[in-house]
Amino acid sequence: MLSTLLSLTGVMPIETNTDAHTLRYQGYAAWTELSLCAIKILHGHARGGHAAVSTADRNYLAGRLESAGPDQVWEGNALAHLIALHALHTCQPDSPLLHNAIAALCRIRNNDGGLPFISGQEIFVTALAGKALAAAGAPQSLLIQMGDRISGLQQRDGGWGYTETTSQTDVDDTGVCVEFLRIADTARYRQVLARAEQYLGAMADPRGGFPTYLRGHQCEADMTAGAVTALSASWQDHAPLLDKCVEFLLSAQRDDGTFENSWTRSRSSAIHRILDALRHVPQAPADRSARIANATLASAGYLAKTQNPDGGWGYHPGKESDVVSTAHALPVIARTGDRHTLGRGLHYLLGHQNTDGGYTSAPDQFGPRPLPFDYPVLTDAHVLNAFTQLHDALRPPITTPKQPVPARPTGSIEEPAP
Structure with a gap:
């Protein structure tokens, strides 16, 4: 995931030796599945172009994003949402989902302009x-x-x-x-x-x-x-x-x-x-x-x-x-x-x-x-x-002393008073 993100920002080339067909994304947490599907699409497209991306993978990606609704970050996970948008833009650059999905990210920006990892907790x-x-x-x-x-x-x-x-x-x-x-x-x-x-x-x-x-x-x-x-x-x-x-x-x-x-x-x-x-x-x-x-x-x-x-x-x-x-x-x-x-x-x-x-x-x-x-x-x-x-x-235990106990100074951190 990290190397894929770095390639998207132009810091390093995408790893073209990875066989996208070997990537499996079922059986994980929801955002891991979406992220892996997006990574599979990005690597497949880099290696073989549009023809290397299967219809099943494209449909899965688009279907997951569409399930979030027009104004929400998918599953509240901004990172998975963002990786999926890059994959969607790569294989379906004219998808109507892109505009609303990007707007959802903009709505959770912090005051400093940056994006959080998740939309809420x-x-x-x-x-x-x-x-x-x-x-x-x-x-x-x-x-x-x-x-x-x-x-x-x-x-x-x-x-x-x-x-x-x-x-x-x-x-x-x-x-x-x-x-x-x-x-x-x-x-x-x-x-x-x-x-x-x-x-x-x-x-x-x-x-x-x-x-x-x-x-x-x-x-x-x-x-x-x-x-x-x-x-x-x-x-x-x-x-x-x-x-x-x-x-x-x-x-x-x-x-x-x-x-x-x-x-x-x-x-x-x-x-x-x-x-x-x-x-x-x-x-x-x-x-x-x-x-x-x-x-x-x-x-x-x-x-x-x-x-x-x-x-x-x-x-x-x-x-x-x-x-x-x-x-x-x-x-x-x-x-x-x-x-x-x-x-x-x-x-x-x-x-x-x-x-x-x-x-x-x-x-x-x-x-x-x-x-x-x-x-x-x-x-x-x-x-x-x-x-x-x-x-x-x-808190000291409650006891009934048989005889008066001398008072102890209070206020010490190391010897907390009752």
């Missing part, structure tokens, strides 16, 4: 922000308003995609939507949640683990963690599958305590999500409980060793500290009781708040992997979620 962001707002004590009326919006966007298969305009559902968005709707009002969204659980159950690998988009694709630890957390409230209904998923997660940990990053740039992001999932395992046998505890200590040890001098964390060891990586690291550190490391991290995070209350950070998401892209509001959601988790982790 409102489903994922709303669900993630809803979780954080609920934990922070937001009014129930607000959560219901958000929940009704999310529930109304559920697809026929029971899942969700990242934006309102996509029909491609995935485990990642579905998992976070389920988490939020359970928090907002389990009874109100019972039927929606039941369909979502069926969707997740159908996506699972029988051996344990979840892919992102399609059953049978490679399973990923990050996606599996999200699904485990989403299904944990109904553990008994899914116990055989979830038990296998726990084994998958434990086996996915590397020797240094990290996990594969998946769709996130930050190592602490994957660690945070996977350890959160493992915390939901109910009444695990003693040997597995010990393995979960050891996995937690290994990840926390990695984070303690890779903390930067300024108290924050970068997305990889040695990288400059950023807010999102730090926000994901701190809840993990808080569970281990390492107050010195926690205090330095809190100092970094509190010191980087903007005057409007929000936060700014380096991009954390990948898409297409491994290219990072920025969706700024996610930073605020991740930070708020971290603060609420830290509040719960640092």
Whole structure:
């Protein structure tokens, strides 16, 4: 894809040694299929002209673009939309689809004139922000308003995609939507949640683990963690599958305590999500409980060793500290009781708040992997979620002392007051 894009801009010639007939584009996520079809057309045309492009490929390409409607970016994916337009212009330069499809791209331009990778991410962001707002004590009326919006966007298969305009559902968005709707009002969204659980159950690998988009694709630890957390409230209904998923997660940990990053740039992001999932395992046998505890200590040890001098964390060891990586690291550190490391991290995070209350950070998401892209509001959601988790982790247990306890000075970051 990258070499094809570079050839379209004139940076390098298109690779004419590629046999377009060997390119297959069925069996992938929707935007991958369209991109591969477009690449097949572009390479075929470069090698053999118009006659080298099959009618089936042209019809598939045009049909997909036409399904978006006259004013929308196809499936909300500007990159696939753009590659498809280049292919359409190459094989059907007089197609009436071109004008409307280009106008759709122009409508999603940012204020700086550039184009985003995707047209929106409102489903994922709303669900993630809803979780954080609920934990922070937001009014129930607000959560219901958000929940009704999310529930109304559920697809026929029971899942969700990242934006309102996509029909491609995935485990990642579905998992976070389920988490939020359970928090907002389990009874109100019972039927929606039941369909979502069926969707997740159908996506699972029988051996344990979840892919992102399609059953049978490679399973990923990050996606599996999200699904485990989403299904944990109904553990008994899914116990055989979830038990296998726990084994998958434990086996996915590397020797240094990290996990594969998946769709996130930050190592602490994957660690945070996977350890959160493992915390939901109910009444695990003693040997597995010990393995979960050891996995937690290994990840926390990695984070303690890779903390930067300024108290924050970068997305990889040695990288400059950023807010999102730090926000994901701190809840993990808080569970281990390492107050010195926690205090330095809190100092970094509190010191980087903007005057409007929000936060700014380096991009954390990948898409297409491994290219990072920025969706700024996610930073605020991740930070708020971290603060609420830290509040719960640092809250001292309620006790009834037998004798008066001397007062302790308050206000220290390293020794948080009740």
